[in-house]
Amino acid sequence: MKPLSGLRIIEFDGLGPVTFAGMVLADLGAEVLRLTRGATAGAPVFTDVGGEILHRGRAAVAVDLKDSADLARVHDLIASADALIEGFRPGVMERLGLGPDVCAARNPRLVFGRITGWGQTGPMARQVGHDLNYIALSGALSMMGEPDRPPRPPLNVVGDYGGGAMLLVTGVLAALLEAKTTGQGRVVDAAMTDGSALLTSLFHALGARGLWNEARGTNLLDGGAPFYRCYACRDGRFVAVGALEPQFYAALLAGLKIPADEAPQYDPAGWPGLQARFAELFATRDRDDWAALFADTDACVTPVLTMAEAPVHPHNAARGAFAVEGVVQPAPAPRFGDQADRPEPQPEPLSLDEALARWG
CATH class of the missing domain: 3.40.50.10540 (Crotonobetainyl-coa:carnitine coa-transferase; domain 1)
Known part of the structure; x- marks a missing residue:
C-alpha cells in the first residue's frame, strides 16, 4: 500500500x-x-x-x-x-x-x-x-x-x-x-x-555575508569555480566536476596529475587560469575514459549523461530509477523501502x- x-x-x-x-x-x-x-x-x-x-x-x-x-x-x-x-x-x-x-x-x-x-x-x-x-x-x-x-x-x-x-x-x-x-x-x-x-534562499544568505555577488560565472556554484563546473572531453561529450571540499579537490588534482601547490583551491584570482588548465586536460581524453579513471575516487567527477544514456547507466538501472511502461520514463520518487x-x-x-x- x-x-x-x-x-x-x-x-x-x-x-x-x-x-x-x-x-x-x-x-x-x-x-x-x-x-x-x-x-x-x-x-x-x-x-x-x-x-x-x-x-x-x-x-x-x-x-x-x-x-x-x-x-x-x-x-x-x-x-x-x-x-x-x-x-x-x-x-x-x-x-x-x-x-x-x-x-x-x-x-x-x-x-x-x-x-x-x-x-x-x-x-x-x-x-x-x-x-x-x-x-x-x-x-x-x-x-x-x-x-x-x-x-x-x-x-x-x-x-x-x-x-x-x-x-x-x-x-x-x-x-x-x-x-x-x-x-x-x-x-x-x-x-x-x-x-x-x-x-534561491541559500544565495540570499551567501550574499548577505558577502560570499555571493551578482556577476554570473564568478561564484562558487554558478560555474565560476574551476572545481565546480562541466568540461568538454575529446569526444565532444562532457564531465561534471563537483570537488567542493578540500579532500575531494585533492583527489581531483591527483587524478589530473597536478601538484597541489600549483593549484590553490580558494584563490578566486587564480580561478580563470586554473579553469583553462583543467579544460585543456579534460580535452585530452574521452568522457568515459575520465569517468573510469575517477570512478573509484572521491574526486566527484561524473559523466554528463544524455536522456538516452541515463536509464541504462549501471547505478540507475540497479535502483530502477527509470521504467518502461510504453515509453521510458522516470520511476516514481521518493521510494518508501528498498524497491523502486x-x-x-x-x-x-x-x-x-x-x-x-x-x-x-
Missing part, C-alpha cells in the same frame, strides 16, 4: 505544473480523477504534450463545465474529495461556479490547491506569463548562464516544477494533515514566482457517472 492510498483528489486538467503535481500525488498512491474538457462524457478531446507519462496513474473524466448537469455532478464529486488542484488563471474557477467558497460550503474539509505563475493576488496576478517570466521576476534567472551572455533558461524545472508543482504538492499535503485533525480545509496558493524565489515503485499506466477514461459510482 502506498502512503496516500485512500485519499481522493480531483485534478482540473491543464498544462505544466498542475499536471506534474497530479502525477506525483498519484505516484504516492492517491486516487486522482483528472477532469478534462470535453463535450462527450468519457471521451476526452485534448491532452497536453507528454501525456503518456505526465498523465500516468489517473483516469481522465471528460466534463463540460458550461453544462449545468455536468457541473452539478462535479459538485457531487467534490463532496467526496479530500483535495482539489487547479492551475487556471485567478478568477476562472469562481466564474465557473467552482471557487473555494462554493466548494467549502459543499465540503468543509476540502483542501483547495491552486497554482499560478504570479499568485492569486498582487498587481500582476492576472497577467499572462510562462516559467521563464516567473523565474525572471523572482531573481533566480539572473544567476544562470555564462557571464558574457544573457541568462540561460534552465528548462522549465525551476519555475513550473521545482518552485511550482512540488510546492503545490507540499502545501496540499500539509493542509491535508491539518484537515485530518481539524475537519477544516484550506486554500493553498502556490505561485511559481514565490516558489522559485524560495529556492513502478509507474502506473494511464487507466481507461471514465464517464462522469462512472466516476461518481466509484466514489459513492
Whole structure:
C-alpha cells in the first residue's frame, strides 16, 4: 500500500505544473480523477504534450463545465474529495461556479490547491506569463548562464516544477494533515514566482555575508569555480566536476596529475587560469575514459549523461530509477523501502457517472 492510498483528489486538467503535481500525488498512491474538457462524457478531446507519462496513474473524466448537469455532478464529486488542484488563471474557477467558497460550503474539509505563475493576488496576478517570466521576476534567472551572455533558461524545472508543482504538492499535503485533525480545509496558493524565489534562499544568505555577488560565472556554484563546473572531453561529450571540499579537490588534482601547490583551491584570482588548465586536460581524453579513471575516487567527477544514456547507466538501472511502461520514463520518487515503485499506466477514461459510482 502506498502512503496516500485512500485519499481522493480531483485534478482540473491543464498544462505544466498542475499536471506534474497530479502525477506525483498519484505516484504516492492517491486516487486522482483528472477532469478534462470535453463535450462527450468519457471521451476526452485534448491532452497536453507528454501525456503518456505526465498523465500516468489517473483516469481522465471528460466534463463540460458550461453544462449545468455536468457541473452539478462535479459538485457531487467534490463532496467526496479530500483535495482539489487547479492551475487556471485567478478568477476562472469562481466564474465557473467552482471557487473555494462554493466548494467549502459543499465540503468543509476540502483542501483547495491552486497554482499560478504570479499568485492569486498582487498587481500582476492576472497577467499572462510562462516559467521563464516567473523565474525572471523572482531573481533566480539572473544567476544562470555564462557571464558574457544573457541568462540561460534552465528548462522549465525551476519555475513550473521545482518552485511550482512540488510546492503545490507540499502545501496540499500539509493542509491535508491539518484537515485530518481539524475537519477544516484550506486554500493553498502556490505561485511559481514565490516558489522559485524560495529556492534561491541559500544565495540570499551567501550574499548577505558577502560570499555571493551578482556577476554570473564568478561564484562558487554558478560555474565560476574551476572545481565546480562541466568540461568538454575529446569526444565532444562532457564531465561534471563537483570537488567542493578540500579532500575531494585533492583527489581531483591527483587524478589530473597536478601538484597541489600549483593549484590553490580558494584563490578566486587564480580561478580563470586554473579553469583553462583543467579544460585543456579534460580535452585530452574521452568522457568515459575520465569517468573510469575517477570512478573509484572521491574526486566527484561524473559523466554528463544524455536522456538516452541515463536509464541504462549501471547505478540507475540497479535502483530502477527509470521504467518502461510504453515509453521510458522516470520511476516514481521518493521510494518508501528498498524497491523502486513502478509507474502506473494511464487507466481507461471514465464517464462522469462512472466516476461518481466509484466514489459513492
